[in-house]
Amino acid sequence: MATERTFSILKPDATRRNLTGAINAKIEASGLRIVAQKRIHMTTAQAETFYGVHSERGFFRELVTFMTSGPVVVQVLEGENAVAQYREVMGATNPANAAPGTIRKEFAESIEANSAHGSDSTENAAIEIAYFFSGCEIVG
């Protein structure tokens, strides 16, 4: 296994309920390191580009509206096998199917307001990280 980086978003439902510290505690307890982090309010254009792969899905408009409904925390996480590791820490997309102890099981409100995003491949992680962070903002 190699040291990898993945991209994370703590979504508007998490910032609204003041849960960013509780989620970060789970991330750090898993061994992943938060090597970059900032709080932003995504524009509609940013959210549309970020979720562009889902533009044909029925939930796309609602998803963009949700992701721009409040501040988010964008992060770069680093560790062994970080992409797969963080997806395990997050749990299944639908909190009803998420394993006990995962972020989404403990904190998500719904399949849409599911508290966290994590990249699904190292290729997409690199694209997503570069979309939100410059190299000098990432401190390993």
Ligand code: ATP
């Ligand atoms: P993410 O990409 O946010 O890490 P994921 O990879 O588990 O989540 P995707 O299939 O990529 O899930 O969907 C992206 C996001 O779109 C989900 O996290 C969720 O917020 C929203 N979403 C997915 N499926 C649905 C659905 N059926 N109805 C409403 N929203 C959905």
Ligand code: MG
């Ligand atoms: Mg996804």
